[in-house]
Amino acid sequence: MSLEASHDLAFSLSDNLPILQVLVPFIAAPLAVVIGNRIISWWLAFISSVISLLIATTLLGKVIDGSVISYQIGGWAPPLGIEYRVDNLSALILFLVTLVSTIILPYAYKSVNFEIPKEQHTLFYAAYLLCLTGLLGVVVTGDAFNVFVFLEISSLSTYVLIAQGSYRDKRALTAAFDYLIMGTIGATFFVIGIGFLYMATGTLNMVDMSNLLKGQESLSTVRSGFAFIVIGIGLKLAIFPLHFWLPRAYTYAPSAITAFLAATATKVAVYMLLRFMFTIFHPTFLSQISIFEYIILPLAILAMFSASIIAVYQSDFKKLLAYSSIAQIGYILLGIGLMSETSLTAAVIHIFNHGITKAVLFMGIGAYVLQGRGSFLSDLEGIGKVMPWTSAAIVVGCLSLIGVPGTVGFISKWFLVKSALEIGWWPVAIAIVLTSLLAVIYCWRVIETIYFKPLLSKNLTSETPISMLLPIWVGALACIYFGLNAEAIMTTSQMAAKSLYAGSFGSL
Amino acid sequence: METNTAILLSIIIPLSAAICNIYIKKHPNLRDSITLISSILTFLNVCIILYNVGNNTTDPMILFSVANGLNISFHVEPLGLLFALLASGLWIVTHIYGVGYMRKNKEENHGRFFACFSLAIASVIGIAFSSNLFTLFFFYEALTLTTYPLVAHKGSSEALRGARTYFGILIGTSIGLQLIAIIWTLVIAGTLDFTRGGILLGNIEGPLVALLLFLYIFGIGKAAVMPFHRWLPAAMVAPTPVSALLHAVAVVKAGVFTVLKVGIYIFGIDFLKESGASYWLMWLAAFTIIAASLIALTKDNLKARLAYSTISQLSYITLGMALATSMGVLGAGLHIVMHAMGKITLFMCAGSIYVATHKTKISEMAGLGRLMPITFVAFLVGSLSIIGLPPLGGSWSKWLLILGAADRDQFLIILVLVLSSLLNVAYLVPIFVKGFFLEKKSSAPQKCLESSISIWLPPTFTAFCCLVLFFVADDILIFLTPIISLE
Numbered sequence: 001m002s003l004e005a006s007h008d009l010a011f012s013l014s015d016n017l018p019i020l021q022v023l024v025p026f027i028a029a030p031l032a033v034v035i036g037n038r039i040i041s042w043w044l045a046f047i048s049s050v051i052s053l054l055i056a057t058t059l060l061g062k063v064i065d066g067s068v069i070s071y072q073i074g075g076w077a078p079p080l081g082i083e084y085r086v087d088n089l090s091a092l093i094l095f096l097v098t099l100v101s102t103i104i105l106p107y108a109y110k111s112v113n114f115e116i117p118k119e120q121h122t123l124f125y126a127a128y129l130l131c132l133t134g135l136l137g138v139v140v141t142g143d144a145f146n147v148f149v150f151l152e153i154s155s156l157s158t159y160v161l162i163a164q165g166s167y168r169d170k171r172a173l174t175a176a177f178d179y180l181i182m183g184t185i186g187a188t189f190f191v192i193g194i195g196f197l198y199m200a201t202g203t204l205n206m207v208d209m210s211n212l213l214k215g216q217e218s219l220s221t222v223r224s225g226f227a228f229i230v231i232g233i234g235l236k237l238a239i240f241p242l243h244f245w246l247p248r249a250y251t252y253a254p255s256a257i258t259a260f261l262a263a264t265a266t267k268v269a270v271y272m273l274l275r276f277m278f279t280i281f282h283p284t285f286l287s288q289i290s291i292f293e294y295i296i297l298p299l300a301i302l303a304m305f306s307a308s309i310i311a312v313y314q315s316d317f318k319k320l321l322a323y324s325s326i327a328q329i330g331y332i333l334l335g336i337g338l339m340s341e342t343s344l345t346a347a348v349i350h351i352f353n354h355g356i357t358k359a360v361l362f363m364g365i366g367a368y369v370l371q372g373r374g375s376f377l378s379d380l381e382g383i384g385k386v387m388p389w390t391s392a393a394i395v396v397g398c399l400s401l402i403g404v405p406g407t408v409g410f411i412s413k414w415f416l417v418k419s420a421l422e423i424g425w426w427p428v429a430i431a432i433v434l435t436s437l438l439a440v441i442y443c444w445r446v447i448e449t450i451y452f453k454p455l456l457s458k459n460l461t462s463e464t465p466i467s468m469l470l471p472i473w474v475g476a477l478a479c480i481y482f483g484l485n486a487e488a489i490m491t492t493s494q495m496a497a498k499s500l501y502a503g504s505f506g507s508l
Numbered sequence: 509m510e511t512n513t514a515i516l517l518s519i520i521i522p523l524s525a526a527i528c529n530i531y532i533k534k535h536p537n538l539r540d541s542i543t544l545i546s547s548i549l550t551f552l553n554v555c556i557i558l559y560n561v562g563n564n565t566t567d568p569m570i571l572f573s574v575a576n577g578l579n580i581s582f583h584v585e586p587l588g589l590l591f592a593l594l595a596s597g598l599w600i601v602t603h604i605y606g607v608g609y610m611r612k613n614k615e616e617n618h619g620r621f622f623a624c625f626s627l628a629i630a631s632v633i634g635i636a637f638s639s640n641l642f643t644l645f646f647f648y649e650a651l652t653l654t655t656y657p658l659v660a661h662k663g664s665s666e667a668l669r670g671a672r673t674y675f676g677i678l679i680g681t682s683i684g685l686q687l688i689a690i691i692w693t694l695v696i697a698g699t700l701d702f703t704r705g706g707i708l709l710g711n712i713e714g715p716l717v718a719l720l721l722f723l724y725i726f727g728i729g730k731a732a733v734m735p736f737h738r739w740l741p742a743a744m745v746a747p748t749p750v751s752a753l754l755h756a757v758a759v760v761k762a763g764v765f766t767v768l769k770v771g772i773y774i775f776g777i778d779f780l781k782e783s784g785a786s787y788w789l790m791w792l793a794a795f796t797i798i799a800a801s802l803i804a805l806t807k808d809n810l811k812a813r814l815a816y817s818t819i820s821q822l823s824y825i826t827l828g829m830a831l832a833t834s835m836g837v838l839g840a841g842l843h844i845v846m847h848a849m850g851k852i853t854l855f856m857c858a859g860s861i862y863v864a865t866h867k868t869k870i871s872e873m874a875g876l877g878r879l880m881p882i883t884f885v886a887f888l889v890g891s892l893s894i895i896g897l898p899p900l901g902g903s904w905s906k907w908l909l910i911l912g913a914a915d916r917d918q919f920l921i922i923l924v925l926v927l928s929s930l931l932n933v934a935y936l937v938p939i940f941v942k943g944f945f946l947e948k949k950s951s952a953p954q955k956c957l958e959s960s961i962s963i964w965l966p967p968t969f970t971a972f973c974c975l976v977l978f979f980v981a982d983d984i985l986i987f988l989t990p991i992i993s994l995e
Contacts, residue, residue: 399653402679402683403683404649404653404679405645405646405649405650406646406649406650411574411575413687414578414687414691417687417688417691418691418694418695421688421691421692421695422695429688429691430688433683433684433685433687433688434684436683436684437679437680437683437684440676440679440680440683441676444672444675444676448660448668448672451657452660452663452668452671454663483574484572484574484580485572485573485574486574486575487573487574487575487576490575490576491576
């Protein structure tokens with residue numbers, strides 16, 4: 001870095017934000033282990049999460065006008081050195097991840113106390129911080145191999161975090177193991193793909209790679225690289241036939257972790273998919289190989305229908321929502337697959353909107369688990385009477401999932417349908433509303449159970465502690481606020497979609 | 509007061525009443541008086557708007573923008589103002605009735621009940637004053653959501669089943685068809701603002717116009733055009749005040765009001781007429797009118813019979829729009845008021861009978877009329893208004909609709925309207941006749957059964973209004989005229 005920067009702390013801080021985004025939680029993680037006190041480790045996690053949120057907000061503010069921040073690690077210029085690169089899309093995802101993390105941590109304190117033995121807490125928060133580091137790193141970096149490194153950091157810590165659910169239900173262990181196998185296969189595919197691209201271009205920097213790939217698209221090395229990468233990310237993303245790990249992982253993980261992962265992990269994977277498909281490979285290449293018509297769109301619609309139908313038949317609320325997540329990922333992929341600026345905008349909006357919606361819902365279930373001792377629908381009968389606030393938040397989340405006006409879910413659905421109608425794809429628009437109706441069915445089963453079934457005698461509990469209720473309601477209010485005032489998210493998403501559509505990393 | 513402030517206040521007052529209802533648990537009298545005062549204030553607010561604006565149309569007031577081009581905004585135009593006046597005015601009457609009913613009948617969860625009631629009214633006012641389809645859709649869905657707890661109020665498995673049908677059909681049609689229609693409109697017309705003469709002219713042609721209208725008509729499930737009418741009989745599991753205000757006035761009228769708004773301000777009457785897109789709708793509405801009346805004849809449960817009668821009467825309004833003549837549209841607008849006044853009377857009478865005797869079946873009501881004379885006379889007046897006999901309000905709207913049909917040379921439609929009036933006679937008058945002229949079988953006490961004044965006065969009042977409406981119908985028509993003139 002330049003010399004005068006070190007003289008001016010504020011200047012240097014604001015200049016180094018991209019690396020600080022990753023470093024803050026990364027340093028806090030070992031610190032938590034070294035100190036070894038469970039309360040301090042929570043504070044470390046929380047403070048670093050707040051700082052990360054501040055950094056992400058600043059970054060978002062800087063790039064919201066469409067500019068790009070390029071940061072060279074150690075002053076080595078790309079393509080030789082590692083470059084961190086933040087544009088509209090990545091800033092929005094960073095904001096989502098840090099926002100969700102900051103909302104969830106206060107909630108996690110009580111929830112983790114209940115679900116995980118005390119001696120594990122330090123390590124739990126350390127793993128959580130590493131997971132956060134990994135997710136942020138994937139988004140902030142502009143280097144293809146670096147993506148893999150961060151992806152592994154987040155994945156490995158995720159396996160550990162999911163396995164922590166075993167104190168509540170032993171099946172968490174097999175769920176974590178399943179995810180470990182699938183995730184590792186995915187990561188392997190991904191790194192093989194990057195290897196192929198490196199073979200063709202000799203560079204790992206995304207922008208550089210993108211430039212060098214132009215004209216080489218017909219090479220089978222490049223094409224197989226592309227295939228490996230898409231499948232690798234697809235596993236992480238739980239694209240329809242590659243989704244088998246997700247329901248179990250979400251169901252048996254600790255409540256706070258489910259909420260965190262559902263809102264962030266798959267979203268970051270979508271980000272990777274967008275980055276690799278649109279930035280490294282060019283949109284013209286994508287339409288050349290018709291990946292949208294033959295792969296993304298059909299899979300998206302299959303996911304929307306099959307996962308929603310399965311969700312209708314679930315008796316465990318957590319599993320129901322896990323399947324609904326797979327369906328919602330289908331919506332995002334649909335937005336990508338329709339391949340217009342509006343549809344890409346809708347996809348990016350839905351990444352954000354679905355993130356906060358699912359965070360609220362999974363946090364709500366966590367509160368039920370804590371107070372009502374279960375997440376099965378049969379455990380939750382009539383619980384709306386004794387836990388009115390938690391249940392009201394669940395209703396907000398459900399309405400957003402259905403896409404009722406006044407919630408974020410409506411905004412994304414509106415733009416998805418609009419983008420389908422703009423290009424005259426009627427069947428797709430109909431598929432979207434039909435699956436929304438399926439969402440009505442599975443959500444209404446829950447609402448009816450919560451409110452209109454007679455109260456179970458074992459459910460005579462009290463309302464969720466305020467420290468958990470507050471985060472749930474912050475999320476629920478965010479669902480409403482961004483549903484009524486979608487302007488900011490809309491503009492950012494539109495700009496992100498525009499630059500993706502142009503096939504560039506940030507600049508138009 | 510500024511008109512725009514008054515619009516906002518007329519939504520905010522019921523909203524705050526809802527909040528009071530939830531929080532004041534210990535003092536039912538205080539709670540119910542607050543709601544009464546807010547209902548009066550809401551009505552006064554709407555009256556102020558009437559005084560300020562008359563039958564002009566104001567410029568849209570943008571409350572806030574959701575995303576670029578999608579605004580929540582309000583304006584005042586004659587049809588909406590009339591609807592708001594009707595809903596807020598009848599809210600006062602129904603509230604008085606509702607308090608008496610709920611207490612006498614020992615229903616539970618009064619707070620939740622009246623809170624949802626107020627929320628529903630707020631949504632209705634929002635629908636009435638919305639200046640674009642997006643806002644209208646917003647409040648339309650809000651109305652569905654806030655009335656769901658009212659239908660499921662009793663919590664019995666029967667109530668839950670009814671509520672499920674209610675919610676499933678209403679939300680299913682609105683998300684499945686109406687949302688697509690609205691977004692389609694936005695894509696082809698570039699705007700969703702209600703505009704005189706419509707926004708679609710020149711943007712869409714041929715059979716697609718009929719398809720779009722199809723999506724709208726079935727998407728607006730609240731208009732209860734067959735085959736999406738099942739929710740209305742299902743909603744009859746709700747306590748009677750809900751059936752009276754919401755399922756005879758507010759919710760169903762919100763449906764046909766939306767149909768009229770879409771017909772007048774989105775398609776444009778002339779465009780509908782020239783493109784012939786509403787031709788099929790005319791016949792579907794005529795079919796619904798006859799079929800629902802026939803089904804009503806077979807129902808022994810009084811509320812179910814009234815529900816099918818409502819389905820039939822709603823299609824009068826849809827028919828008026830489908831005729832796409834100025835007479836038809838005016839008749840439809842007028843029928844919103846006339847039918848509302850008649851049907852709310854009938855429902856309140858049904859509730860009054862239920863409170864006094866716990867009887868729901870018509871076959872059990874023999875001789876009851878002599879024990880409850882006020883209720884049964886009010887019922888007769890309401891029935892005659894629905895049938896369309898002078899000197900009651902309902903006669904004018906039917907007359908106009910027949911004129912509208914004659915304008916289009918649709919003599920078969922005229923026949924349908926006349927036949928339907930006969931059917932109305934057949935399913936409504938026997939109830940009164942049974943009550944007064946048949947002997948009561950059992951040796952029940954022969955004393956007057958009329959319950960408290962808050963239960964028998966409201967239906968008497970609305971029955972009286974049916975009479976008054978006959979004489980002010982012309983003023984209402986003049987008031988409504990701007991909606992058909994293009995200028």
